[in-house]
Amino acid sequence: MNNLYDNHNHSQFSFDGKKASVESSSRAAAAAGLGGICFTDHCDFFVPPMKAEFEHLVPEQFDIACQQAEIDRVRGLLPELEIFKGIEIGLQKKCREQIRNLLDTNSFDQIIASVHYLDDTDPFWGGYYRDKDWRTAYGRYLETILEEIRWMGDFDIVGHFDYVARYAPYPECSINYKDFPDIFDEILKFLAENGKALEINTKTYQDYSGRTPVLDRDILLRFKELGGEAISLGSDSHYPERVGDKFAYYAAFIRDCGFSYTAHFSRRKLCLEKI
Numbered sequence: 001m002n003n004l005y006d007n008h009n010h011s012q013f014s015f016d017g018k019k020a021s022v023e024s025s026s027r028a029a030a031a032a033g034l035g036g037i038c039f040t041d042h043c044d045f046f047v048p049p050m051k052a053e054f055e056h057l058v059p060e061q062f063d064i065a066c067q068q069a070e071i072d073r074v075r076g077l078l079p080e081l082e083i084f085k086g087i088e089i090g091l092q093k094k095c096r097e098q099i100r101n102l103l104d105t106n107s108f109d110q111i112i113a114s115v116h117y118l119d120d121t122d123p124f125w126g127g128y129y130r131d132k133d134w135r136t137a138y139g140r141y142l143e144t145i146l147e148e149i150r151w152m153g154d155f156d157i158v159g160h161f162d163y164v165a166r167y168a169p170y171p172e173c174s175i176n177y178k179d180f181p182d183i184f185d186e187i188l189k190f191l192a193e194n195g196k197a198l199e200i201n202t203k204t205y206q207d208y209s210g211r212t213p214v215l216d217r218d219i220l221l222r223f224k225e226l227g228g229e230a231i232s233l234g235s236d237s238h239y240p241e242r243v244g245d246k247f248a249y250y251a252a253f254i255r256d257c258g259f260s261y262t263a264h265f266s267r268r269k270l271c272l273e274k275i
């Protein structure tokens with residue numbers, strides 16, 4: 001597994017990372033034999049008011065200098081492991097100026113661009129799905145990703161394209177290429193043409209109240225067809241036990257789809273590791 005890198009992890013610096021720490025998750029990565037780990041703490045500049053119905057609103061940004069200093073400290077403890085400084089930026093149209101400003105004034109090894117909130121709702125708490133059928137809900141999510149990554153341009157990985165399927169109430173629990181070929185083509189083409197990575201987020205492929213989303217291989221096959229080569233593995237861990245979760249399975253899956261490498265980023269430069 002030392003050719004595999006977990007590029008999506010949350011530490012104590014994320015609002016929902018209380019059970020994780022840079023040190024404990026790095027130690028878990030080293031124990032699992034991974035080549036490296038990247039900490040991508042949450043940064044969402046706007047949290048939808050509907051979320052207040054369910055939980056206390058806390059700032060979903062983190063102290064970048066503190067996180068990076070802690071990573072430097074842990075790098076000293078575990079010299080055999082590569083530990084990267086990342087961020088998971090929550091894309092939202094109304095926050096574009098703040099996002100641009102943050103990226104202009106900080107440096108990272110790797111930037112994940114994700115959609116967590118859209119249309120002022122939060123899929124995690126269900127509000128997003130009200131009055132939508134599955135096709136509308138999934139399609140709108142993919143369209144939002146496309147619109148915002150086209151605007152943003154400056155990122156490395158598009159995070160969990162199937163996040164919206166995790167918490168959905170529909171029997172259709174997976175997002176398949178055949179249902180959204182046009183939007184997928186646009187997203188995948190954008191990634192392929194700009195040397196960005198598509199993330200396989202292994203947190204999606206687990207049981208959510210009796211529903212288990214499945215990764216559709218047609219998405220990877222189409223990415224390959226369009227010239228894409230960078231696939232990133234991310235556990236989206238919020239505690240150390242999930243670091244590198246299901247990576248052996250998904251590395252084989254990626255290989256079966258015709259890819260010879262997985263991607264990670266160091267100082268914003270794409271690195272490809274043979275699998």
Ligand SMILES: [Zn+2]
Nearest residue numbers: 088114159160
């Ligand atoms: Zn996320």
